[in-house]
Amino acid sequence: MKALVYNGPRDVSVSEVPDARIERPNDVLVRITATNICGSDLHMYEGRTDFEQGRIFGHENVGEVVEVGPGIEKVQVGDMVSAPFNVSCGHCSNCEHGLTNYCLNANTDGVAGGAYGFADMGGWAGGQAELLRIPWGDFQALRLPDDATEKQNDYVMLSDIFPTGWHAVEMSGFKPGETIVIYGAGPVGLMAALSATVRGAAKVMVVDRHPDRLRLAEQIGAIAIDDSKGDPVEQVMQHTKGVGADRGAECVGYQAHDPQGHEDNADTLNKLVASVRFTGGIGTVGVFVPQDPGAPDELAQQGKARFDFGNFWFKGQQMGCGQAPIKRYNRQLRDLIAADKVKPSWIVSHNLPLEQAPEAYKHFDAREAGWTKVVLNPT
Numbered sequence: 001m002k003a004l005v006y007n008g009p010r011d012v013s014v015s016e017v018p019d020a021r022i023e024r025p026n027d028v029l030v031r032i033t034a035t036n037i038c039g040s041d042l043h044m045y046e047g048r049t050d051f052e053q054g055r056i057f058g059h060e061n062v063g064e065v066v067e068v069g070p071g072i073e074k075v076q077v078g079d080m081v082s083a084p085f086n087v088s089c090g091h092c093s094n095c096e097h098g099l100t101n102y103c104l105n106a107n108t109d110g111v112a113g114g115a116y117g118f119a120d121m122g123g124w125a126g127g128q129a130e131l132l133r134i135p136w137g138d139f140q141a142l143r144l145p146d147d148a149t150e151k152q153n154d155y156v157m158l159s160d161i162f163p164t165g166w167h168a169v170e171m172s173g174f175k176p177g178e179t180i181v182i183y184g185a186g187p188v189g190l191m192a193a194l195s196a197t198v199r200g201a202a203k204v205m206v207v208d209r210h211p212d213r214l215r216l217a218e219q220i221g222a223i224a225i226d227d228s229k230g231d232p233v234e235q236v237m238q239h240t241k242g243v244g245a246d247r248g249a250e251c252v253g254y255q256a257h258d259p260q261g262h263e264d265n266a267d268t269l270n271k272l273v274a275s276v277r278f279t280g281g282i283g284t285v286g287v288f289v290p291q292d293p294g295a296p297d298e299l300a301q302q303g304k305a306r307f308d309f310g311n312f313w314f315k316g317q318q319m320g321c322g323q324a325p326i327k328r329y330n331r332q333l334r335d336l337i338a339a340d341k342v343k344p345s346w347i348v349s350h351n352l353p354l355e356q357a358p359e360a361y362k363h364f365d366a367r368e369a370g371w372t373k374v375v376l377n378p379t
């Protein structure tokens with residue numbers, strides 16, 4: 001089959017690899033019809049992780065079931081399904097408590113949590129390919145309704161960024177009628193803005209410096225805060241009568257390699273603490289762990305963040321962080337899409353065949369204007 005494989009930093013190609021196939025009785029084999037490029041792929045693409053040469057990227061996957069193992073009872077050949085990016089078994093003690101983001105059977109060596117096409121997340125092959133093997137298929141594959149093909153660009157956001165944005169808002173302790181500031185108008189930040197809007201925010205503020213991304217935030221009624229035009233904390237204060245936002249979401253993560261990005265690895269997190277009111281809450285989904293040997297900051301070289309805990313403590317805030325547990329939300333969010341209550345596809349900038357993925361990675365990695373979210377359509 002054809003698949004997008006990693007060759008080295010900023011070097012990917014579409015290559016012929018052995019077909020994905022059923023390996024265990026509870027596997028489901030899917031023909032991939034849509035698979036996204038994600039900001040999380042860039043940690044590996046830019047060479048900040050131990051991603052092996054020849055491995056396949058892709059953790060935001062939708063496809064048609066073409067074969068099921070003998071142990072599968074629910075999923076059927078012909079079903080259109082969404083695969084959560086977290087690989088999870090459904091029966092370990094973490095999964096039993098809904099913590100599928102920290103499944104104990106999807107990884108090895110005492111590390112909890114698996115993901116497709118990720119470094120240090122269990123070694124599972126990704127879905128930027130013609131075929132994908134979904135382990136524990138009955139538990140993992142979310143069946144999509146009859147409009148799956150028509151609304152594919154919406155449903156493909158269910159594997160990761162829509163539930164992840166929702167989770168950022170959830171972890172902040174957000175309640176209807178509150179204000180929220182979101183750092184990052186990338187795909188994840190825009191999904192957090194959409195989630196807060198759907199959940200009844202009185203005011204949603206989104207901070208970034210890319211005009212095209214800020215415009216997408218404005219399209220759903222958010223206030224765009226351009227941090228290239230002035231201190232974002234001061235701008236948030238102006239919009240909140242000097243008090244700060246009730247809640248905040250960190251949707252940036254470590255970005256030192258962004259040509260327009262920041263140098264300090266916890267820059268956004270510290271600004272977020274300053275932008276949120278005393279006793280407010282923060283949800284952090286941006287990823288801070290990839291080690292960056294080329295970073296000017298010694299801590300960033302070790303994959304650690306320089307977090308201003310003093311101000312966070314002084315303000316008595318709360319914070320949640322980590323991988324999002326996609327299965328906690330994907331069923332309900334699927335049904336919101338099916339009922340035409342939300343349209344996460346408004347951020348999609350490109351639908352491209354797999355062959356054009358290497359080019360797409362270059363544009364998305366450079367945060368080029370107009371390259372907000374790329375959906376690849378391998379078959």
Ligand code: NAD
Nearest residue numbers: 039040184186187188208251252253285286287322323324
């Ligand atoms: P992205 O890199 O496209 O978007 C990040 C945005 O942040 C960019 O638009 C950039 O201009 C902006 N930015 C950079 N520095 C900033 C600053 N100081 N203040 C405000 N904005 C700033 O990536 P994405 O796909 O939106 O993903 C964002 C982060 O979320 C990444 O770290 C990704 O790995 C992570 N992520 C986490 C999970 C999870 O489960 N926790 C899931 C998906 C993605």
Ligand code: ZN
Nearest residue numbers: 038040060160
């Ligand atoms: Zn992703």
